Amino acid sequence: MQTEHKTCSDACYQCAIACEHCAASCLNEEDMAMMRDCIKLDLQCAALCRLVGQFMALENDYLQPLCRVCVDICKSCAEECSRHPHDHCQQCAQACRTCAQACLQMAA
Amino acid sequence: MQTEHKTCSDACYQCAIACEHCAASCLNEEDMAMMRDCIKLDLQCAALCRLVGQFMALENDYLQPLCRVCVDICKSCAEECSRHPHDHCQQCAQACRTCAQACLQMAA
């Protein structure tokens, strides 16, 4: 597996972990209603990151367009998470930005 | 869930079933080497179809671009499968075409 692909795959799965953890933590927050959009984006971002992380191992004609969508979803999730002060949100925002960067390089 | 979304979700999961079954059957064919591309496309198509089937339940800004990629991957998989005489390939090609049609409507 090429280094660049491995780096992106790692970033995708780290992002998926952060998003799942953020979603699970949001579902335990007292003021859960404020976290609606955060939970929704977390779940979508985690699912797509897992798929892109998986596809990275394959020669794949569809990697570029999927990486492009992944960049968009990671950016949206980072933006939403960065609005909330919780540790899990701030950590998730950071993981999303790192993943967006890695996917942007693969999409080029 | 809107009827159109449910229809597309069903088509995605039926396509995933057909692709997984085709991949598993190809892996048991005597002349497995001829089935390389078929297996690869089956696995990718199944994974993306499951994701799109899942995302269909969510209001999702990313559904349209993902559906567009899904149309492409389903068409490629249908084309490859239709080259092989095996029942599992022919059935998979049909499921892929149905799914491509459903995703095309959602992508519009």
Added chain:
Amino acid sequence: MQTEHKTCSDACYQCAIACEHCAASCLNEEDMAMMRDCIKLDLQCAALCRLVGQFMALENDYLQPLCRVCVDICKSCAEECSRHPHDHCQQCAQACRTCAQACLQMAA
């Protein structure tokens, strides 16, 4: 693919659709805090059902123990969903019960 396996695979994916739809709908309910456990179980149930639905296409030594866990998770999700009056919860409870039944037969 054997009829019994196809039936179970269908039930798994229909359950996944119902669970994802229920989770997404719960995240839009005004009284979202009451739906915490429902959302959590929906998401776990959907993920495991998709895996079992996928594995059904493969000859798989691990299908039986996974089906057993799937029976448990489907029952828990059905129990939680049946406590809520919302249509999406009632429909999800029904899909979970159908899936638990199908997985129970495969686990035997």
Added chain:
Amino acid sequence: MQTEHKTCSDACYQCAIACEHCAASCLNEEDMAMMRDCIKLDLQCAALCRLVGQFMALENDYLQPLCRVCVDICKSCAEECSRHPHDHCQQCAQACRTCAQACLQMAA
């Protein structure tokens, strides 16, 4: 997220990457027929590892039985991969053993 859970989640996703890479590489080997079982186990192991990696972020009553199945599938995959001299197989065997170890601790 607790350190132990994060460690296991990382091991699961690293194992998934190694398995997907091994499967994709096996599908490109000249003597692909010898790799039948390796490919099948790779794909199953990758899928279950991704699920367990995902579930690790949730408080989850079903984590223990799923980890137990994951230990078994990782051990089988490691055993099969270790029979083949290819780098991707040897690396996959190692990742599977590490993941089996991490899941064994979570299953306890």
